[in-house]
Amino acid sequence: MPVPPSPPVNQFEGGSVFLDGAFAPLSEAKISMFDWGFTRSDVTYDVATAWQGSFFRLDAHMDRFFRSLQKMHLAIPYSRAELREILHGCVRAGGLQDAYVAMVCTRGVPPRGARDPRQAQNRFYAYALPYVWIASREKQLAGIDLHVSERIRIAPESVDPTVKNYHWMDLVQSMFDAYDRGRDTSCVVDAQGHIMEGPGFNVFAVKDGVVHTADRGVLEGISRRTALELCAHFGIPVRVAPLPVARLREADEVFLTSSGGGVLPIAKLDGVPLKAFPGPVTTRLHDGYWALHDDPAYRDPVSYAP
Ligand SMILES: Cc1ncc(COP(=O)(O)O)c(C=O)c1O
Structure with missing residues (x-):
């Protein structure tokens, strides 16, 4: 799936999400209540950070994310270069300098009644928020x-x-x-x-x-x-x-x-x-x-x- 052109700076001030192939404000981020990511914790994710306008060790976070996807039998429709572009796009669209940047892949929603995770279409989203500290x-x-x-x-x-x-x-x-x-x-x-x-x-x-x-x-x-x-x-x-x-x-x-x-x-x-x-x-x-x-x-x- 191609990545849309990088969004303008500050298009979604304060944070942005990349979902279903498009950038959007955080308030538009939604997942189905039937997604196995939600009902079964069938999901993997990673959180990178940006500090003073630069990502820190982004390659290490992307490596860990791709390793996790593989171990979980999950897949995203983006290459590593496209993932990087999406994460940069989220920070840019949010107009953020210091950011918490998440990449998430859920199992998705299998066809109604299906119990087989292979039938679900995996779902990918990413978002950037102002930097989050684990303690104030x-x-x-x-x-x-x-x-x-x-x-x-x-x-x-x-x-x-x-x-x-x-x-x-x-x-x-x-x-x-x-x-x-x-x-x-x-x-x-x-x-x-x-x-x-x-x-x-x-x-x-x-x-x-x-x-x-x-x-x-x-x-x-x-x-x-x-x-x-x-x-x-x-x-x-x-x-x-x-x-x-x-x-x-x-x-x-x-x-x-x-x-x-x-x-x-x-x-x-x-x-x-x-x-x-x-x-x-x-x-x-x-x-x-x-x-x-x-x-x-x-x-x-x-x-x-x-
Ligand atoms: C359970 C758990 N352990 C450790 C960490 C620390 O990992 P990192 O240094 O990559 O943020 C995290 C991060 O969220 C975590 O969720």
Whole structure:
């Protein structure tokens, strides 16, 4: 399916969607209530970001999206070059500089009564919104209090966590666990009591200068990868291995990684202040993460020009 010509800048101020082969304002975004993406979480997606008018690591996000599509037996009618053009078009049409840019493919609606997912026509849409932070600036300054929920993340043998997915019932309920206890956000564990991930982020602990994060059962976040690459660059030792809850609780520093904010320091675990907030390792990685936004190797300037 050909991509329509790039829309004018700011045509749909504040955000735009690409749906059924055309750009439109966000308010026109609709999916059928019968789409399996909605009724069965039969969907994959990715979220890239643009910062100060440039995408950050867009290739890594598109690679992950195409890998996820393949693993899910989903397909979109666009090439990689066309997908890139569509994502640029969404940011451009929304007149955005700092943006949250989603690409989504749902199974679609199979013919009435059909139970066979192969009969559904997959549906693709993309949209750009103003940049979304997983925690507000005030909350980040005041210090995020992370609740370690006892909820067990859906097993990787059931739902492949490296496919970015909408299986969030465990994550959303863990957020309520956190709010019930007066905490700000949450992370979940596996059946053996290892830290997995949280609603929209990977979790890291720093102990005696070593950075720890889970090796399996989690989305391989692009910001997680950036943090690990920065550790290699700075010569900070890392241990990517099962991370027991006890190791997190005795950590000197804890931080989260997400495209919704990069590297975010945690101040407290279940109300107990960490030894350092923001700690020196977290601060180094945080600053390194944002400095990389100026690196031409990671930037893809949005094509605003007509
Ligand atoms: C479950 C989950 N884990 C981790 C992440 C972080 O991934 P990324 O760094 O690519 O934003 C996300 C992002 O939304 C997520 O949904």
